[in-house]
Amino acid sequence: MEQVIIDKEKCIGCGVCVTICPYRAIVLVDETAEYILKDCFLCGQCQAVCPENAVLLPQLTIKLGLVTMEEGEAAIPPGKTNAAELVTLMRSRRSCRNYRNKPVALAVLEDLVKIGTTAPSGTNSQSWNFIILPTMASLQVLGGMVSGYYRKLNRLAENPFLRFMVKIFGGDRLGRYFRRYHDSVAEALREWDEKGTDRLFHGAVAAILVTGKKDASCPAEDALLATQNILLAAHAMGLGSCLVGFVVEAMRRDPKLKKLVGIADDEEIYSVIALGYPAVNYLRPANRKVVVPRVLRLTETR
Ligand SMILES: Cc1cc2nc3c(=O)[nH]c(=O)nc-3n(C[C@H](O)[C@H](O)[C@H](O)COP(=O)(O)O)c2cc1C
Secondary structure, eight states, X not given: OOSSEEOTTTOOOOOHHHHHOTTOOEEEETTEEEEOOSOOOOOOHHHHXXXXXXXXXXXXXXXXXXXXXXXXXSOOOTTOSOHHHHHHHHHHOOBOXXXXXOOOOHHHHHHHHXXXXXXXXXXXXXXXXXXXXXXXXXXXXXXXXXXXXXXXXXXXXXXXXXXXXXXXXXXXXXXXXXXXXXXHHHHHHHHHHXXXXXXXXXXXXXXXXXXXXXXXXXXXXXXXXXXXXXXXXXXXXXXXXXXXXXXXXXXXXXXXXXXXXXXXXXXXXXXXXXXXXXXXXXXXXXXXXXXXXXXXXXXXXX
């Protein structure tokens, strides 16, 4: 199937698609656009800029197919949205660690995944994959196995001889873990055992796991950009969210955990997003440390 189809009847030969194409895949022939390659990376910019809607990419959907909200038809031009509101939204997203015991509909979680895919990706590879855990029971099963991983890791890290040997042969990873995390993890495990307190998912009722193909050009960046989209959209949709790095770390190290959630050998896990309806109201947006960017005005030294 041809990847990019140009309707010659509709094309007015304006050439905008030619100038926008990162692949140089379109040329003007007799004042009509022509797609001259067999394939490109299907970014769809040609379709998005055509004033006559003369470009069709049959393999791509025009809409995301959201079911829990209306989807806009037109793109918002630069500068034509409320930037202050967008910034306030960004600052209002917080890591939620207190959720209501109310399920999140699967359709909402599926829409969040679709929204995640609007992120940019290296060479438009869209190398992400998503796994939805739609129930608190699923999180408890995963949490139980993750806590087993950290129980074992804590036992190993408590052994000074082992820390010493690991340092000699493989760097200070175990020692660093011991110094930074051992005590707080031990306390969290104790609370899990004695009171059933979930210090991993903090009582979230669902999660989205974002994975990526290891051999893609930028799998980590792709997955994490999709993740940020999901976090922001979740806030706008009334949900609280929290990244759970402890689960990501455990999944990377323990093949049993990867197997539990069906992550293939050629995939890596990049984020675990806990989700649920928040039981806490943040009244003020996030504060951050002051950053001072370095401003460089480079000049040629030749
Ligand atoms: C890569 C990453 C891993 C994180 N892992 C955890 C985690 O395991 N548990 C947790 O409660 N919060 C986790 N967080 C949330 C951070 O603690 C949080 O983003 C930070 O304190 C800033 O607060 P805010 O998100 O409310 O603005 C993680 C955040 C990132 C970016």
